[in-house]
Amino acid sequence: MLAPQTEEAYRRLRRMILSLELRPGEPLVERKLEELLAVSRTPIRAAIQQLFREGLVQRTGRVYTVAPLDLAELEEAFEFRTWLETYVVRVAASRRPNARQLQELLASVEADLDPEIELEKATDFHLALAKLTGNRFVVASLAQVLQRIYRARYLEITRPQGADQALSDHLHLIELLQQGQAEAAAAFLQRHLERSREALLESLEGSILLGVRSS
Amino acid sequence: MLAPQTEEAYRRLRRMILSLELRPGEPLVERKLEELLAVSRTPIRAAIQQLFREGLVQRTGRVYTVAPLDLAELEEAFEFRTWLETYVVRVAASRRPNARQLQELLASVEADLDPEIELEKATDFHLALAKLTGNRFVVASLAQVLQRIYRARYLEITRPQGADQALSDHLHLIELLQQGQAEAAAAFLQRHLERSREALLESLEGSILLGVRSS
DNA sequence: CGAGTTGAGCTGGTATACCAAAAAGGGTAG
DNA sequence: CTACCCTTTTTGGTATACCAGCTCAACTCG
Structure with missing residues (x-):
């Protein structure tokens, strides 16, 4: 581009x-x-x-x-995500995804050894969900917030089991979507994000990276 | 900056x-x-x-x-706005705005002869509402979508009565917020946006500006 | 007369020279 | 020793030169 x-x-x-x-x-x-x-x-x-x-x-x-890692920004990001993605999942479940769309979702839940690639895939998964709404502003907004908290998510995913948890959550979510269980999917996503948020905050706890202003 | x-x-x-x-x-x-x-x-x-x-x-x-004016994008923008701002208004009403915040809201409902300034103020009004959530991602997302459809909104607001309708709607909305009537405010906002959307589409109807690819 | 080719001139992309303002460092006066 | 000032350096901002690729038109050759 x-x-x-x-x-x-x-x-x-x-x-x-x-x-x-x-x-x-x-x-x-x-x-x-x-x-x-x-x-x-x-x-x-x-x-x-x-x-x-x-x-x-x-x-x-x-x-x-x-930019420094900003705890307040993180909290706002998760508040926004939860609310945005809950909506996304409800819409996605009601409009049962077609084969091609499912393929795209599944492509982003393959395990990978490199945490950076793993994180890219997790990002792709959430964005692919957002695309199911067919609304470009939903996708753009989510992309922006995910990018903004990327570094914190990187810290989280490099923890032991950090990536595995996300992967299995994503797989389960796809199942719920296929079955059209909108409310269950929304509730599960909310738990997924809550877990993610807690793990992430824990990763940051006492991190020397928080609030550093200059090298 | x-x-x-x-x-x-x-x-x-x-x-x-x-x-x-x-x-x-x-x-x-x-x-x-x-x-x-x-x-x-x-x-x-x-x-x-x-x-x-x-x-x-x-x-x-x-x-x-x-960028050409894109009808599909407009529809998506209004879908997104409706959903985003409905949330915004609910939150704003529940956390009764304080004096300073009200002042900011009121500052953006003064009438002005220049449609361009009028549009800026209308934009400021909606963004000031979004700020009441205290979530920077909400504000950023709304700012982006408003900017994206700015030209179409410009066409709308230059129509006779185009600005007046928006102004009185905004004033009414502030009242509802002050009274903490969250649901009424959300419902009213939804009507406001629906009216706005229709006026805007009408402005665009048959506009030579739609789909123009080159000068 | 028509199709292919070539070359001139736009266009955006990149490198670099130059500028002004701010920061850093040192020297001097008190 | 400290505080102030002046000089030097560093920095981002701007202008501009240069480049490569594409477009398009004109010319040539069949």
Whole structure:
């Protein structure tokens, strides 16, 4: 979608931020990144703009820094998700997903050893559910909130059993959807998110990453 | 928030798009805009990127064009808004807004002769409502959908009585909120949006702007 | 006369030079 | 020793030069 160099810079920066290689609070100095990524400042600036818009990068004064993990933001994210996805699941269950849509859902519940890929798939699963509503704004809103809390979710999924729990939850949810059990699916999703939220908060508990302002 | 030249270019471009001065489908040629806006391509490119992310600008092949008005998108937007704002109003009514918050709401229901300002105020009103939930994702999602259908709303509000109807609706809604009548407020909002949707579709009916692909 | 080819000129993408403002560092005066 | 000021450096913002790919039109060859 973006220009090739910009896309590359964006993906590498995003990856470094999400995997916490670039720590929250760390300043993004364009001329350093120029050297690090071996591209000129132009695509780097475009990439930073993009990340800024997505909320992964913050601006404090004139300098761009990696956005800190924000506990309040996390709580708001889960409140919003719960409410959004509950709706999503109700709609999805009532409009029984067709074969192709089920395929897409199932494709995102394969186990994988790499936690980063696992997380991508979990994200895809929730977005595929949202797509079942046929409403692009639902999908866009969910995509935004998932992206925003990506780093915290990364911490959660790398815990022992972190990924397995999510996987089995997702599988069960698909079953409920197939059977058209809207209310059961909504209730189960709510529990799923509640569990996820608690595990995630626990992962963050005492994390040195919380509230770090600079490296 | 953005750099000054970029901000200026962004605002002017956005204004030209939203006011339909730049028609849907019209290509945005960087070197033409350079001349038109009297700034270099760098801030223009940044501004276009921003508009692209917001959905006001599309990419067809390698050229950026003003996004066409999309009837399906409009329907989805109203479906999403209705559902989102119904929730917003319920929450807002239950947590009776305080004086400062009411002030903010009331500030956005002053009549104005300029339809553009009127529309900004209507937008502010709905966003101020969303803020009452205290959830930044609710606000961000609503802001995005309102922005996305801004041009169609502009067409609606410039119709005779278009602005007055919205204004009196907003005033009534504030009253219901003050009285904490959550269900009545939610129901009224739903009617408000339904009216708005119909007026808007009527404005678009047969509009030459629908589906235009190039100038 | 028509189809294929070639080349000129747009266009967006990238690199880089330049600027102004802010931050950092050092030196001096009190 | 401290506080202030001045210089130097660093930084993001802007302008611009350069590049590669595509478009399209004109010309040539069959």
